[in-house]
Amino acid sequence: MGSSGRVTLNDVAAASGVSRATVSFVLNDDPHQTISAAxxxxxxxxxxxxxYVPHGVARALREGSSRVVVLNIGAGMEGHYSRTYIQGLDAELAAHDHVLLVRHGRHTPQSTQQILDVIAPRAVIHFGETYLTGRELDDLGGGWRDGLAAHSAMQLRHLVEHGHEHVAVALPETGSPLAAARLKFTGQAARDLGVPVPDPFVMPLDRTACAEAVEAVLGGGPGVTAIAGFNDDVALRVLTALRDLGRRVPDDVAVIGFDDNGYGAHTTPALTTVHVDAEAHGRLSARLALNLDTGGLRPPPAHVVVRQSV
Known part of the structure; x- marks a missing residue:
């Protein structure tokens, strides 16, 4: 028996008179190996x-769960933030001998329960939880220090600092779990800055409908001089709509994106946007899921990538 007291593959190999590799092939039911029935x-x-119990299963039995952590990402949540968040989450979990399983799209209670029944994950993380807290102090990745509230305010502040008081917020047609929080934080930032709370509107996927939506916003109420996109995808549709309407950017209308998906640098004019590196947020989520110390994890400050659209 191994020095740790746990039965190992070597013990099984010695008892059955075969090599360790053969034991592994048999117990893993490797279809590419020809091993006699005897x-x-x-x-x-x-x-x-x-x-003998396989190592991962043995630990699962001791801990009451597997060493798998599930991340649920809702529809419309993909972007630079989610990519860097997953990188950090995966790296931190791997450092503590855990595996990440990412589920994209919409999930029913039934499909989620199947995951719980089959995998018995150590934890299930819903993307954005640590980014959405909205607490002002010691916010664990959310709120007004280095989370969604701070970054929403940063987007609006950049427009206000460039002389734009009447701003509209363009939202995705597909919706997002973050939309309500973004509008809440943007509204609070507007009040803090002493400017009118921006009105939201939806940007459709259809190009003609996009132009109609932007035209309606620019023609209603006090003259809107800037549009803040929910993300870069939405902001790029706004740029196209303005070009279709014959509006000059930024002379007639300024546009700013959010999440810096990389495509905004290749448009004319290039898209100004908010860049957020979320690797530390992902590592933080991993440590919270594993009940580990979260000290020393600080994300790099978000910043505005200044281009030509503002």
Whole structure:
């Protein structure tokens, strides 16, 4: 038996008179290996008699769960923030011998329960939880210090500092779990800055409908001179709509994106946007899920990538 007291593949190999590799092939039911039925039976019998349990399963039995962490990402949540968040989450989980499973799109209670029943994950993380808290102090990745509230305010502040008081917020047609929070934080930032709270409007996917939506916004109420996109995808549709309407950017209308998806640098004019590196947020989520110390994890400050659209 191994020095740790746990039955190992070597123990099974010695008891069945075969190599460690053969034991691994048999117990993993490797279809690419030709091993006689007699040898398979001998290995499996030795494993049963010794009480061999695969290493990962043994730890799961001791801990009451597997070493898998599930991340649910809702529809319309993909972008630079989510990519860097996943990188940090995956790296931190791997450092603590855990595996990340990412689920994209909309999830029903039934499909989620199937995951829980089959995998028994160590934790299920809903993307954006640590980014959405909105607490002002010690916000664990959310709120007014280095989270969604601060970054929403940063987007609006950049427009106000460039002389734009009447701003509209363009939202995605597909919706997003973050939309309500973004509008809440942008509204609070507007009040803090002493400017009118921006009115939201939806940017459709259809190009003609996009132009109609932007035209309606520019023609209603006090003259809107700037549009803040929910993300870069939406902001790029705004740029196209303004070009279709014959409006000059930024002379007639300024446009700013959010999340810096990389495509804004290649448009004319190039898109000004808010850049957020979320690797530290992902690492933070991993440590919270594993009940580990979160000290020393600070994300780099977000910043406005200044281009030509503001």
């Amino acid at each position: 040898t398979r039976d001998r290995v499996k019998q030795a494993a049963r008699e010794l009480g």
